[in-house]
Amino acid sequence: METSNSHQKNIHIITGGPASGKTTLLKALRKKGFKCFDEVAREVIREELAKKTDIVPWLRLADFNAIVLERQKKQYIDAGEELHFFDRGIPDNIAYHVNGNIPIHPKLHVAAKEHRYKEKVFFLGPWEEIYKNDVVRKEPFETAIKIAGHIKKAYEDLGYVVLVVPKGAVKERVKFVLTHIGRKN
Numbered sequence: 001m002e003t004s005n006s007h008q009k010n011i012h013i014i015t016g017g018p019a020s021g022k023t024t025l026l027k028a029l030r031k032k033g034f035k036c037f038d039e040v041a042r043e044v045i046r047e048e049l050a051k052k053t054d055i056v057p058w059l060r061l062a063d064f065n066a067i068v069l070e071r072q073k074k075q076y077i078d079a080g081e082e083l084h085f086f087d088r089g090i091p092d093n094i095a096y097h098v099n100g101n102i103p104i105h106p107k108l109h110v111a112a113k114e115h116r117y118k119e120k121v122f123f124l125g126p127w128e129e130i131y132k133n134d135v136v137r138k139e140p141f142e143t144a145i146k147i148a149g150h151i152k153k154a155y156e157d158l159g160y161v162v163l164v165v166p167k168g169a170v171k172e173r174v175k176f177v178l179t180h181i182g183r184k185n
Contacts (some may be wrong), residue, residue: 016124017148095150
């Protein structure tokens with residue numbers, strides 16, 4: 001589904017709903033020597049809260065996602081051509097717009113088509129046993145389930161192959177990911 005002006009980098013996306021184990025999985029991959037980028041949205045939320053602004057997803061989702069999109073595009077460019085793992089990608093923004101009933105700006109669709117990731121996307125499903133709220137994650141678990149569904153659909157609609165990472169020990173999740181990208185554990 002790539003467009004003629006798009007370019008796919010060697011970036012694998014780890015995505016899923018809130019509190020599904022993405023950060024833990026990325027930490028484990030980082031420990032194995034892989035280059036990983038943290039979730040942009042969490043960074044932006046922390047910054048905006050520290051500045052005491054209202055540009056947070058629960059108050060101004062569209063404005064918040066505009067900042068996140070620009071950072072994600074920079075993150076994509078900064079990755080270069082070597083193998084990286086990202087905590088979420090641009091299609092996640094589409095899902096959050098859908099979840100918030102906010103019209104999707106055309107530049108978001110353009111960015112999602114121009115900034116292509118590896119075809120296989122690793123999706124971590126909702127996991128109630130590990131779910132907990134914090135300063136950045138305010139939604140109840142039921143909302144996390146809805147968000148997860150929108151995220152999976154956003155990637156599928158953009159032509160990605162969504163691989164559901166089984167729940168389980170981090171070591172097993174790492175093995176699943178590495179097996180699917182053709183790397184040894």
